[in-house]
Amino acid sequence: MNRRQWFQALAAALAGSATSRAQKGRPLANTNLSKPPLLLADFQPRSMLRVKRTKVAKPRFPVIDFHAHLCWTDVLKGEETIEMLATPKEVLPVMDRRGVRMMVTATGGFGKGTQQAIDYWQKPRPDRFIVFTEPWYAKTADPGYPKFQADEIEKAHARGAKGLKVLKTLGLFLRERIKEGPLVKVDDRRFDPMWEAAGALGMPVLIHTSDPVAFFLPTNRFNERYEELYRHPDWSFHDRDFPSDEELQQARLRVVARHPKTNFVFAHVGKAEDLDFVSSCLDRYPNAYVDIAARIGELGRQPRAAKRFFDKYQDRIVFGTDAVPHGIEVPQQIFGDELYQIYYRFLETEDEYFDYAPAPVPPQGRWCIYGLGLPESILRKVYYQNAARLLGLDANWG
Ligand SMILES: [Zn+2]
Numbered sequence: 438m439n440r441r442q443w444f445q446a447l448a449a450a451l452a453g454s455a456t457s458r459a460q461k462g463r464p465l466a467n468t469n470l471s472k473p474p475l476l477l478a479d480f481q482p483r484s485m486l487r488v489k490r491t492k493v494a495k496p497r498f499p500v501i502d503f504h505a506h507l508c509w510t511d512v513l514k515g516e517e518t519i520e521m522l523a524t525p526k527e528v529l530p531v532m533d534r535r536g537v538r539m540m541v542t543a544t545g546g547f548g549k550g551t552q553q554a555i556d557y558w559q560k561p562r563p564d565r566f567i568v569f570t571e572p573w574y575a576k577t578a579d580p581g582y583p584k585f586q587a588d589e590i591e592k593a594h595a596r597g598a599k600g601l602k603v604l605k606t607l608g609l610f611l612r613e614r615i616k617e618g619p620l621v622k623v624d625d626r627r628f629d630p631m632w633e634a635a636g637a638l639g640m641p642v643l644i645h646t647s648d649p650v651a652f653f654l655p656t657n658r659f660n661e662r663y664e665e666l667y668r669h670p671d672w673s674f675h676d677r678d679f680p681s682d683e684e685l686q687q688a689r690l691r692v693v694a695r696h697p698k699t700n701f702v703f704a705h706v707g708k709a710e711d712l713d714f715v716s717s718c719l720d721r722y723p724n725a726y727v728d729i730a731a732r733i734g735e736l737g738r739q740p741r742a743a744k745r746f747f748d749k750y751q752d753r754i755v756f757g758t759d760a761v762p763h764g765i766e767v768p769q770q771i772f773g774d775e776l777y778q779i780y781y782r783f784l785e786t787e788d789e790y791f792d793y794a795p796a797p798v799p800p801q802g803r804w805c806i807y808g809l810g811l812p813e814s815i816l817r818k819v820y821y822q823n824a825a826r827l828l829g830l831d832a833n834w835g
Contacts, residue, residue, distance in 0.1 A: 504757030515575025636699025709735035730757035737806025
């Protein structure tokens with residue numbers, strides 16, 4: 438037996454035992470020198486578990502999808518134009534098949550763009566579509582912006598907008614000279630009248646701040662979202678002058694604290710990797726809520742903590758998917774039948790180890806999820822009652 442054969446025999450004998458695992462951070466040595474290893478990008482393992490696979494075609498109760506993108510505006514461009522990403526004719530049949538009673542198209546633009554979005558989605562079907570408005574970021578540096586922006590919220594409300602959507606643009610992209618200069622902070626005082634106006638008009642603020650924690654770390658072999666960041670290097674906030682996740686989260690909390698009469702819904706669970714932190718936010722601020730959009734991958738890999746979270750905060754969580762029609766870049770968000778079925782399976786069943794997105798490889802990180810099997814009393818609140826309350830809808834849907 439030569440040295441290599443001896444090592445191979447040893448590795449085979451230890452395979453599966455804890456002692457054969459490499460020390461943390463040190464990759465296992467390649468003992469098979471006859472073949473080059475498979476590239477990570479080509480690895481698509483199929484689970485051999487024989488476990489229950491429940492198809493949930495319809496939700497237990499009607500659903501309000503509080504977080505979707507049926508239209509889109511390049512908010513930093515400053516033009517009031519808005520692009521419709523689908524037609525009601527395409528969207529409504531999916532909603533009907535999957536029991537989605539109402540959809541919020543959050544990115545409803547600003548100025549005339551909001552009017553267009555309302556005319557296109559909400560006016561013809563006010564029973565099915567809700568449009569939110571967005572801040573007019575390109576005017577942030579103008580003198581008089583604070584009042585202008587508050588007035589714009591009032592105008593949008595008069596046009597029919599039911600809420601305000603704030604993208605992660607605030608905190609991560611918007612700069613003093615729009616695309617140049619220092620980043621504008623989430624708790625910049627110029628937005629104070631805007632938050633107040635939204636609260637006074639009963640418009641909830643759907644606010645996305647920061648991003649997955651891994652996006653703030655180097656894109657290297659320790660990064661749990663390595664493949665996602667490799668595919669989208671522009672999603673990384675690791676270097677340059679970006680604030681840390683912690684700074685962004687604290688800035689958002691200062692806004693929430695300063696405007697207690699305004700309801701803030703933290704998009705994407707706020708920080709789905711750290712439910713203790715999110716719990717502390719919800720405990721401290723009764724005007725804070727969360728949506729679960731695009732984060733069942735995070736919630737579903739910590740099913741016990743997630744279930745406790747849903748139990749404790751059952752009045753503060755709203756259903757959302759972050760659905761984007763034709764969103765091939767983001768498989769976890771492609772609007773369609775499959776997307777909703779995965780969410781319903783996650784919330785309603787106790788199925789184990791299934792994909793959180795319709796994709797050959799889990800797109801946000803290589804893991805699978807576990808269903809929460811929530812009771813009806815919680816499902817009813819999360820599916821529509823909490824959202825209806827925030828939106829001021831009179832919904833008695835069972
Ligand atoms: Zn979104």
